[in-house]
Amino acid sequence: MIAAIMVGLTAFTLAGFLLPALWYEVFDRHDPGRILLAVAAVAIVFALYGRLLWLNLMRRTAPGHRFGLAAIAVICWTLPPLLGTDHGWGNALLVPAGLIAVVLPVRPATAVTAAATVLTPAYGIVLGLPALSALYDFAGVPLAAFSGYVQVWLFHVVQELREARAEMARSAVGEERLRFARDLHDVLGHSLQAVALRAEVAERYLDRDPGRVRKELTEIQTMARDSVRDVREVVRGYRATSLRTELDGMSAVLRAAGIRCDRPEVSPELPAHVHEPLGWVAREAATNVLRHSSATWCEITVDAGRDRVRVEIVNDGAPRRAAGGGSGSGLTGLAERITAAGGRFTAGPAGDGTFRVTAAVPAAPAPRGAA
Structure with a gap:
């Protein structure tokens, strides 16, 4: 024209x-x-x-x-x-x-x-x-x-x-789709795994402990409602993750599965920007422990230094995970999140039967546009 x-x-x-x-x-x-x-x-x-x-x-x-x-x-x-x-x-x-x-x-x-x-x-x-x-x-x-x-x-x-x-618009749409897919995977993967676990526990105690069954069913209802809320927040793009909340939920879910896991102490003075990326690490790590390992214990360490905040999650039962083949898209998404926050992420078998996930984020926020 x-x-x-x-x-x-x-x-x-x-x-x-x-x-x-x-x-x-x-x-x-x-x-x-x-x-x-x-x-x-x-x-x-x-x-x-x-x-x-x-x-x-x-x-x-x-x-x-x-x-x-x-x-x-x-x-x-x-x-x-x-x-x-x-x-x-x-x-x-x-x-x-x-x-x-x-x-x-x-x-x-x-x-x-x-x-x-x-x-x-x-x-x-x-x-x-x-x-x-x-x-x-x-x-x-x-x-x-x-x-x-x-x-x-x-x-x-x-x-x-x-x-x-036009190309920038297409690229922005593609990036938003990847972000949404990653967030949805992280939210639903963890939540559905936890719901399935609670249902298995309820079925196990169905004949011998009706009180425990009622408790598990109540937890399932709470988790389902939380999952619906989380999905809505992901769709809106405003979901805020708290590291303390995620670690509390992770330790509770693992203990319910019979895996020894103590809730770590989290300083209330952690910088606000570290909660979301490290919270996603805790969420995905819990999902992987339940889905890909035969763990009997899981140890969570939070180290808040001057320069960076570091979370390390170690569990046993890694050979079963290795046999599953591949780390899946969850760990890849975590690596992208931590890198975008200016931090470092590693995950893999430690060689002694354990699996180690380590994520460190700078204590100071990464500049806008930084990879």
């Missing part, structure tokens, strides 16, 4: 150069031969000029376009001696200049423009144009060439900016 408008405006400019002289031929001279020649020449110039400009705006450049430019130059430089320089045909000498930098590469275009700047006024003087017209041609050739170059260049810049903006 924009390209068509630019071609139309250029044709309107050309009309100012050529149509006054054509008007004089048609309505004043009444010479059929001259009229036919003038109409044919102007029509060819308009058609070639518009097509060459359109193709270059669309980046469909070709070496053959130089022949089109040469044809326009021949026609425009032939009309003044054939039809006379009076009544405006001398303006035709400037018409090819607007396409020089459009059709030709920069270096050849510069050389051709320099030559045309000298030859055009000299040719005009030979044809009998006034000195003022020759001076106008001397200044008009480089201006027309530069104008044509800037016109095409600006069009391409605008197109590239629009494409870049």
